[in-house]
Amino acid sequence: xxLTNEDVQEILQLLDATSxxxxxxxxxxxxxxxxxxxxxxxxQTLQVVAQPSLLASAESPALSPAQVQPARxxxxxxxxxxxxxxxxxxxxxxxxxxxxxPFVEIGAAVEATTVxxxxxxxxxMNSIRAETRGSIAEICLADAQFAAKGAVLMRIRPEPG
Amino acid sequence: MLRRILxxxxxxxxxxxxxxxxxxxxxxxxxxxxxxxxSVPARLADRVICIGLxxxxxSYLNVDAVMAAAHRCGAQAIHPGYxxxxxxxxxxxxxxxxGIIFIGPDAEQLAAVGNKLSAREHALAAGVPVVPGGAxxxxxxxxxxxxxxxxxxLIKAVGGGGGRGMKPVQEAAVLDAxxxxxxxxxxxxxxxxxxxxxxxxxxxxxxxxxxLGDGNGVxxxxxxxxxxxxxxxxxxxxxxxPNLSDALRTDLHAAAVAFARHLHYRGLGTIEFLVDDRExxxxxxxxxxxxxxxxxxxxxxxxxxxxxxxxxxEGRPLRLRQQDIVFSGHAVECRINxxxxxxxxxxxxxxxxxxxxxxxxxxxxDTHVQSGxxxxxxxxxxxxxxIVHGGDRPDALRRLNTALSRCHIRGVExxxxxxxxxLETDDFHQGGVHTGWLPAFLERxxxxxxxx
Numbered sequence: 328x329x330l331t332n333e334d335v336q337e338i339l340q341l342l343d344a345t346s347x348x349x350x351x352x353x354x355x356x357x358x359x360x361x362x363x364x365x366x367x368x369x370x371q372t373l374q375v376v377a378q379p380s381l382l383a384s385a386e387s388p389a390l391s392p393a394q395v396q397p398a399r400x401x402x403x404x405x406x407x408x409x410x411x412x413x414x415x416x417x418x419x420x421x422x423x424x425x426x427x428x429p430f431v432e433i434g435a436a437v438e439a440t441t442v443x444x445x446x447x448x449x450x451x452m453n454s455i456r457a458e459t460r461g462s463i464a465e466i467c468l469a470d471a472q473f474a475a476k477g478a479v480l481m482r483i484r485p486e487p488g
Numbered sequence: 489m490l491r492r493i494l495x496x497x498x499x500x501x502x503x504x505x506x507x508x509x510x511x512x513x514x515x516x517x518x519x520x521x522x523x524x525x526x527s528v529p530a531r532l533a534d535r536v537i538c539i540g541l542x543x544x545x546x547s548y549l550n551v552d553a554v555m556a557a558a559h560r561c562g563a564q565a566i567h568p569g570y571x572x573x574x575x576x577x578x579x580x581x582x583x584x585x586x587g588i589i590f591i592g593p594d595a596e597q598l599a600a601v602g603n604k605l606s607a608r609e610h611a612l613a614a615g616v617p618v619v620p621g622g623a624x625x626x627x628x629x630x631x632x633x634x635x636x637x638x639x640x641x642l643i644k645a646v647g648g649g650g651g652r653g654m655k656p657v658q659e660a661a662v663l664d665a666x667x668x669x670x671x672x673x674x675x676x677x678x679x680x681x682x683x684x685x686x687x688x689x690x691x692x693x694x695x696x697x698x699x700l701g702d703g704n705g706v707x708x709x710x711x712x713x714x715x716x717x718x719x720x721x722x723x724x725x726x727x728x729x730p731n732l733s734d735a736l737r738t739d740l741h742a743a744a745v746a747f748a749r750h751l752h753y754r755g756l757g758t759i760e761f762l763v764d765d766r767e768x769x770x771x772x773x774x775x776x777x778x779x780x781x782x783x784x785x786x787x788x789x790x791x792x793x794x795x796x797x798x799x800x801x802e803g804r805p806l807r808l809r810q811q812d813i814v815f816s817g818h819a820v821e822c823r824i825n826x827x828x829x830x831x832x833x834x835x836x837x838x839x840x841x842x843x844x845x846x847x848x849x850x851x852x853x854d855t856h857v858q859s860g861x862x863x864x865x866x867x868x869x870x871x872x873x874x875i876v877h878g879g880d881r882p883d884a885l886r887r888l889n890t891a892l893s894r895c896h897i898r899g900v901e902x903x904x905x906x907x908x909x910x911l912e913t914d915d916f917h918q919g920g921v922h923t924g925w926l927p928a929f930l931e932r933x934x935x936x937x938x939x940x
Binding site: 329331332335336339361364366368369370371372373374375376377378379380381382415416417418424425427448449450451471473 | 506507510511517525526528530531532533534535536537538542543560561672673675676826827833834835837843844845846847848849852853858859860865866867868869890894896
């Protein structure tokens with residue numbers, strides 16, 4: 328049995344008639360804590376502790392490790408290269424929209440302000456800039472791959488200037 | 489009578505639908521992506537079935553995976569919630585063909601309102617005013633139409649929705665470039681680059697009417713105002729829409745019912761209108777699903793809209809007559825999102841350390857998070873909706889003020905501070921701000937913080 332807003336209202340009506348300022352209720356499905364502040368107003372903390380009851384699906388989708396493991400980018404021996412990292416976790420896109428040419432290819436010359444890829448986080452598209460003048464030396468992720476926060480997306484060979 | 493429903497959605501709306509189902513004695517099976525197998529809705533559901541990988545395209549947007557899940561668990565119906573497949577005519581058709589009830593309108597009705605241009609034509613046929621404009625197939629057609637309706641104009645995508653493919657054009661000189669941009673965006677978002685033009689109406693309010701139809705009759709549940717929005721994302725909604733004349737309110741109700749009746753609409757739906765400062769109103773579009781902001785209507789009508797939606801989907805006639813819908817008081821909803829509103833609304837996925845909400849009379853919180861919940865980066869940023877109901881608007885706003893101060897969310901950034909800041913403004917207290925108000929408010933604050 329799950330707890331509803333109406334249930335909480337009913338409990339509060341009972342509590343309002345008492346001098347208790349706190350109530351803890353625990354079942355095998357949820358834990359509820361109700362607290363009354365100095366002004367007589369209530370707050371609630373609800374924790375659903377019931378475990379999900381997973382039904383095995385007929386054909387479970389095939390998962391390749393690359394799809395499950397967010398890419399973190401690989402180490403490189405070349406210490407001259409400057410990394411472009413994901414400031415937020417999200418999906419890495421090389422092009423502004425499906426079917427469009429990629430922002431950059433290996434070898435492309437970039438300015439600090441050049442947009443090199445997009446990270447989609449929570450349905451928002453965030454343009455990622457090179458932040459370094461130089462040329463693209465490495466593209467570390469495949470298009471539409473998931474990038475963890477701080478993942479290395481690309482490496483740039485900086486050019487003085 | 490339904491015994492088991494598959495919920496093909498996630499987040500707060502999945503939990504919301506389960507509450508009604510559990511009250512009605514209907515079993516729920518949640519169709520969840522891999523990222524949501526341990527979510528609060530997964531814990532609340534009677535059963536959970538995995539429909540694919542975290543990315544929406546591989547799970548929540550996959551019609552075949554949803555249909556397979558429904559058959560696998562023996563569900564008699566699918567509730568699609570909002571977003572994802574909720575207005576997808578392919579899912580509605582697959583359900584009809586495979587003997588499963590789609591809790592929504594039929595495939596033809598979804599197609600009729602999903603195509604924004606055809607929705608416009610239905611509005612005209614139903615005698616509902618639309619914004620002057622029309623379809624454009626070539627640049628020269630667009631030039632002459634824009635000339636005849638007058639600048640500024642708004643380019644819109646026939647595939648429609650979420651502001652994508654939508655471009656305001658101030659003058660003829662930039663029309664060509666904007667049309668190309670809009671077509672590219674529309675193609676990317678909807679795989680449909682058809683466009684239409686409408687006159688740009690500045691200073692307008694977004695007012696909508698909730699309706700319910702059973703295929704024969706249509707009733708309405710009054711107005712909502714959703715003008716506090718940014719980049720076409722609503723932030724605060726209220727019911728009824730404040731500061732409208734009685735005559736206009738009556739007209740809006742009648743127009744919404746006329747539109748739905750013209751379609752012989754069966755299901756829950758919302759007709760959106762643009763209301764200008766001289767109280768002219770224009771049809772914008774219809775949303776053929778339950779909406780995020782439905783709780784404000786439930787609060788003032790005392791009706792469970794999901795229960796009524798399920799009843800008409802089962803093929804039952806309307807259980808309420810128009811005179812049964814009695815409005816009481818005023819309700820406001822704040823969308824609490826995981827985004828840093830002080831840093832250009834940067835999204836903030838992560839783990840919630842503490843989640844505490846207000847409780848008490850006139851307060852409702854619809855949420856899918858609790859302490860320890862991981863907010864995944866794949867989906868939208870909505871954490872919870874705080875809904876307050878008061879005897880009148882000032883009473884609701886007073887209640888909202890103390891309720892907001894009792895919301896405590898730690899672990900990820902959220903927009904609670906923005907809601908408190910909005911509540912401090914005279915304009916919001918006055919009521920009836922237009923859709924440009926929130927962006928202007930944010931700009932003023934930004935300018936203020938830079939100079940101060």
